Amino acid sequence: MVKYDVAIIGGGILGTSISYWLSSLFDMQVCVIDKESDVGMHASSRNTGVVHSPFYLDPKKKEILAKSAFLSYDLWKALAEKSELPWKMVGTLEVALDEDQHKTLEKYMRWGIYNGIPQNELEILDRNEVIKKEPNVSCHSAVFCKRDAVVNYGMFTKQLKKESEKNGTKFLLNHEVSSIEKGPKINLKNNTNITANLIINCAGGNSLDVAKMFGMAQEYSDLHFRGEYWIAKKEHTNIVKTNVYSVTKFKDFPFLDPHWILRIDGRSEVGPNAVPVPGPETYSGYIGNAETLISKLSEIITGNAKKLLSNPDFISLVSKEWLSSISKTVMIDRIKQFIPKIKASFFSERGTAGIRTPIITPNGEFLPDVMELENEISYHILNYNSPGATGAPVYSAYVVKKLENKGFLDYTHNAKDSIWNFEKIVTQT
Ligand SMILES: Cc1cc2nc3c(=O)[nH]c(=O)nc-3n(C[C@H](O)[C@H](O)[C@H](O)COP(=O)(O)OP(=O)(O)OC[C@H]3O[C@@H](n4cnc5c(N)ncnc54)[C@H](O)[C@@H]3O)c2cc1C
Numbered sequence: 001m002v003k004y005d006v007a008i009i010g011g012g013i014l015g016t017s018i019s020y021w022l023s024s025l026f027d028m029q030v031c032v033i034d035k036e037s038d039v040g041m042h043a044s045s046r047n048t049g050v051v052h053s054p055f056y057l058d059p060k061k062k063e064i065l066a067k068s069a070f071l072s073y074d075l076w077k078a079l080a081e082k083s084e085l086p087w088k089m090v091g092t093l094e095v096a097l098d099e100d101q102h103k104t105l106e107k108y109m110r111w112g113i114y115n116g117i118p119q120n121e122l123e124i125l126d127r128n129e130v131i132k133k134e135p136n137v138s139c140h141s142a143v144f145c146k147r148d149a150v151v152n153y154g155m156f157t158k159q160l161k162k163e164s165e166k167n168g169t170k171f172l173l174n175h176e177v178s179s180i181e182k183g184p185k186i187n188l189k190n191n192t193n194i195t196a197n198l199i200i201n202c203a204g205g206n207s208l209d210v211a212k213m214f215g216m217a218q219e220y221s222d223l224h225f226r227g228e229y230w231i232a233k234k235e236h237t238n239i240v241k242t243n244v245y246s247v248t249k250f251k252d253f254p255f256l257d258p259h260w261i262l263r264i265d266g267r268s269e270v271g272p273n274a275v276p277v278p279g280p281e282t283y284s285g286y287i288g289n290a291e292t293l294i295s296k297l298s299e300i301i302t303g304n305a306k307k308l309l310s311n312p313d314f315i316s317l318v319s320k321e322w323l324s325s326i327s328k329t330v331m332i333d334r335i336k337q338f339i340p341k342i343k344a345s346f347f348s349e350r351g352t353a354g355i356r357t358p359i360i361t362p363n364g365e366f367l368p369d370v371m372e373l374e375n376e377i378s379y380h381i382l383n384y385n386s387p388g389a390t391g392a393p394v395y396s397a398y399v400v401k402k403l404e405n406k407g408f409l410d411y412t413h414n415a416k417d418s419i420w421n422f423e424k425i426v427t428q429t
Contacts, residue, residue, distance in 0.1 A: 004170075005411065007186060007196035008032045009177050009210055011039035013157045013389050014381060015202035017396035020160050023167035024418045025400070026411040030169045031194070032161075033186070035176035039161045042281065043204050044389060045154030046354030048227075048261055048272065050243060051076055052387035053145045055112030055122055056094065056256075061368045068391030068398065070116040071428055075393040075420050076151065082419055083159045085151070090262045092148040092243040093130065095139035095338045101247040105143045112145070121147045136239050136341050139246075148243060150264050153389040167416055177203075180213040184377045198408050200399075201380040205280025205357040211380040216373050219362045220382070221303040224280050225255065227272025228325055229351030230332070236346040237268045239339065246338055250317045253366060255356070256386075258324070258334050260342075269351045270335045270342075275325040276318055283353050286325075307364025359383040372399070379403060394425055401426040 006022055008015040011034035019032045032039070051073055057066040080087035096102040105124060112122045123144050125133070130142045161171060176189040186194045203210040205224060211217040232239075244260040255274040262268055279292040300306060308314045324331040329344040336342050359367040359382050370388075373380040381399065388395075397420075403409050415422075 001185065001193050001195050004029045004031045004194065004196040006030045006198045006200060007194055008200045008202055009186075010034060010202035010204055010207070011036070011157075011161070011171060011173070012042060012202060012204050013040060013044040013153055013160075013392045014204070014384055014396060015200070016040070016157050016160045016164060017392045018200060018202060018399060019169045020164040020167070021397055021400045021422060022409075023164050023169045024416045025413060025422060026409060027414040028409075028411045030164075031172055031196070032164075032169060033172045033175045033177060033188070033194070035174065035189075037173055038158065039171065039173075040154045040157030043354055043356070044157045045152075046283075046352050047153060047386070047389055048259075049150045049152060049264055050092070050261065050387070050390070051149040051151055052390045053092075053112065053117050053121070053147050054115045054387070055108045055117055055143060055145055056245075057111065057115060057387075058368075059111055059114045064370050064395065064398070065387060065391055066111075066115045068395035069387045071394040071425065072391050073147065073149075075425075076156065076390070077149075079156065079159065079393075079419055080151065085155050085159060086264045087149055087151055088262070088264055089147070089149050090241075090243055092145045092245060093125075093134065093137060093142045094145070094245045094247065095130070095137065095142040096247050097337060098140050102141050104247045105141060108143050112143070117145065117147070121145060134240050134242060134244070136339055137244055138340050139338050150243070150262055152264050163419065177210065177213075197377070198403070199378040201378065201382075202384070204384070205355055207380065207382045207384070208357075208359060211373060211382060214375065214378050214380070216375065216378075216380060217382065219304075220367075221299055221305050221360045222357050223300075223305055223360060224277050224282065225274040225321075225356050225358070226277045226282060226325075226353050227274060227356060228331075228353045229269045229271030230328060230347040231349045231351045232268040232270070232346050233348060237266065239341060239346075240268070244338060250313055252313065253317055258331060260335055260339060270332065270347070271351060272354065273321050273324045273331060273334075274317075274356065275321045277355065280355050280357050282355070304360045304362055304364045308360070356385050358385060370395070372402075374406070379408065393420060397422055397425045
């Protein structure tokens, strides 16, 4: 059985970033185990690609995600410059459709400043100022955040893998973790196994299942919501030249309403919605495979998520999201509220869907922030949702510092040349 100092389960943007920090700071054997043929094949590539400025994140309820997103901005920019990866400043308009939503924008301005966004990069615009900036956007008012950029996070993850490999990290691709035994012994689906002094669970949509393999988080459950996109035909790509989000209607649920987004490759898209699906990889269809569907249904009927079924707001959200999945017109009508010129006929091709997997607490509520769990041999990161791609460099540094403080990383320090400055980051967080 091959032994590592640290084994990371999951080569998404989070697991790969953690491997980068560990391998650049310590003399240690690190491996990243992923079931796919490359890193970043799931949420880390299947997302909107926005480097978010956290003006819309409650600094109390989403403290970690907000701090990480704000501070990671400069790190991603530095990586893009050094590695010649595309980076496009597009800015974001967050629109309010009425006076009530305008109050939310005023709150966003306060949160944005509290979360560190410089005042000159965040402004509130009235209806006419918005029209002057974007003639096809119609709203009551908007927050404009100038610094928002778009990138390809899949490419960023692959670049970090290269940097981590230079420091000696082994990426064990096409290796699926199937169970954990005492020892600890990580059993893989190909009948081989691995051991490590510390196992870090960064398995994204499967992270709750992996935690349960360790006998942890038994009282939690999860739900999977597919975010779908439609791509604008070439001749309609430029009807709006900035990202446009709207104030979300269901504030207690962890999704933003579908938006107008610019992609790094020059396309424009609308999306994502949030359609409930049975599995973390049900990228098309609604029922996945029979086994996944049955197990998810019985989990919902008997578990914490059952309580959500009696919440009228949740039922209303789900019905709306289903309709916008089945009907392109319903999806585009959601955007029509602030881009009146838009028509379903402007879109003929679906974009790449991605799946978000929020964790449901024992009380039947969506967990608002990231959750970390540990025992003597393992550390688990659950509910690492949007804007998780934006925040990955800083959040992962923060996790490594925490692991060191807790005594999990008793190895010789051997700081190698790094694209990012670890000490500077962890003293800021
Ligand atoms: C539709 C959508 C839009 C989003 N938009 C944005 C955005 O614009 N900006 C932003 O900042 N964030 C966005 N996010 C959030 C962001 O993409 C995620 O927070 C982030 O990618 C999570 O990274 P991860 O590494 O935790 O998960 P993942 O990328 O899903 O990685 C988990 C990895 O674990 C592997 N794995 C799972 N189980 C096993 C197993 N048993 N054995 C071995 N390997 C396993 C998987 O193969 C996968 O590679 C969006 C997400 C979605 C879904």
